[in-house]
Amino acid sequence: MDVVLRATAMFFILFLLVRLLGKRELGQMTPFEVVVLVVMGDLIQQGITHNDFSLTGATLAIVTFAFWGLVLGWLVYLFPRLKGALEGEPRVIVRHGELLEANLRRDRMTRGEVESEMRLAGIARMADVDWAILEPSGKISFIKRDGGGESRQRNETSPT
Incomplete structure (x- = not known):
C-alpha cells in the first residue's frame, strides 16, 4: 500500500510539473532535456519504490499511474x-495577421518559432494568417486569409 500512496503523490507532482512546463516545451525538447527526463524517471522510480526492484512494486507503481491517468x-x-x-x-497567438505578444510570452x-511553423505550413508572411492558435497538445493551427480577408484554409503543424 505504501507504493500506491507514493506513486499517487508522484503522479500529481509530475502532473503539476508538466502543466507548469507549458505547451510547447514538451514538443521542443533538446537532447539534454530528454536525458534529464530519463534521469528524472529513474529518480521517480526510486522515490516510489524505495529501491524495491520487485515485480510487485513496479507493477503497483505503473498501475497507480495508469489509474490516475484514467480517473x-x-x-x-x-x-x-x-x-x-x-x-x-x-490560445490565440495571431489574430488577423497581428502577433499577440502577451499570449506568446505566456x-x-x-516570433521566430511561430514564423518557422508558418513556413512548415506553407505560409510565407504573417499578413497571410487570419488566425494562429496554439492547441493544448502544443500544435499550432493556422487559418489562412483569402483575398478578401476571410478565413479559408486550416493547416496544423507540430513544433519541432
Whole structure:
C-alpha cells in the first residue's frame, strides 16, 4: 500500500510539473532535456519504490499511474468544465495577421518559432494568417486569409 500512496503523490507532482512546463516545451525538447527526463524517471522510480526492484512494486507503481491517468480522463469527460484546468485551453497567438505578444510570452514562444511553423505550413508572411492558435497538445493551427480577408484554409503543424 505504501507504493500506491507514493506513486499517487508522484503522479500529481509530475502532473503539476508538466502543466507548469507549458505547451510547447514538451514538443521542443533538446537532447539534454530528454536525458534529464530519463534521469528524472529513474529518480521517480526510486522515490516510489524505495529501491524495491520487485515485480510487485513496479507493477503497483505503473498501475497507480495508469489509474490516475484514467480517473483524470473520466473527470474531463464527465465534467467538461475541468478540461481547461486538466488539459489546458487553446490560445490565440495571431489574430488577423497581428502577433499577440502577451499570449506568446505566456507560453514562452518567440516570433521566430511561430514564423518557422508558418513556413512548415506553407505560409510565407504573417499578413497571410487570419488566425494562429496554439492547441493544448502544443500544435499550432493556422487559418489562412483569402483575398478578401476571410478565413479559408486550416493547416496544423507540430513544433519541432
